[in-house]
Amino acid sequence: MHELSIAQSLVELIEDELSRRHMTAETSDGETDDPSMTRPRLGRIVVRVGELSGVVPEALASAFPVAIAHSTLRGGMLSIEPVAVTVFCPACGGERELPSPQRLRCPTCDAPTPQIAAGRELELVSIEVLDEPAQPTVNDSSPKTT
């Protein structure tokens, strides 16, 4: 099971993306203050997981709360969009979605279809930010959301 590794990479990527957008608050001496006070609270985190990505959506869904609990992020609910395998059929000349990655053959004409057009995705699509950090002085008695 490597979904915890994947979840950790996902959490790091979210942190990087927020930093890149200057959405992490730092005190003037460069040190991060209490993260619960300075980090934005997150809502829906949308990811796309292809059937040929090597990642099991259910396992990633279970691992994500563990990874996020060990990070500086607040909130965050994982929403996984599964991506079916789509192949290019050289005989029909079109893209076809497959019912299963176990048989790479065109569902219409049964030609072998080794060329994969979609289904390898393992990507972070979007991050919902519910509220952005206020000044660290703002009183907030219950920063953790459930």
Added chain:
Amino acid sequence: MTSSTAQPRILEVRTQILKKNDVTARSMRDRFREAGVFVTSLVSSPGAGKTTFLRELLRRLGQTQRVAALVGDLATENDAKRLAESGAPVRQIVTGTVCHLEADMVEQAIGDWNLHELDHLFVENVGNLVCPSSYDLGEDLRLVLLSTTEGEDKPLKYPTIFNTADIAIITKIDIADVVGFDRAAALASIESVRPGMKVLEVSAKTGQGMEEFLAYLGERAASPRPVKD
């Protein structure tokens, strides 16, 4: 500093979750090409015969080429010791609880090795048919090994790893009859998950198929690889 906003915002990202690994793998691939070393990785279930196959490969190829190997294992250094019997330089990567190799582990293991002094570098992954499939290690060629003692339908159970590999190697072919290996069923499974995939049958013990594999490897190493601009 922004103050609290009432409206939720959606940040569009569209980035690979394993971006960090991919960036490291790409930079290593550039480094390997610049140094002129051809890098082959091996994946399989535990016990499929990666180490025995690789030891025999290093022994044979080492007679004419400069070879080295990295080997990933969860806890022990036994595989590195076995590979070192071939006479090639070998380094162990102990992954601890991590069930696969990642690009930065390979980069760290290479360390101070002078890649210009190598023709071939082999990277043996941790025995696992699931997790290694997600991680690019910067290799030029990925072998997936399947032994005659495993179920012939294994490719159907692990289609992703077969889809990320370049060639399937059926190992322990010398005992195929004894263990009742159904060759046609195994080939059909591979063809189903990866139409047109090249398959070679080998026995590291008797040497069957080894020269054929070396010829294939030589061909792949000599053919021009796509170069990034």
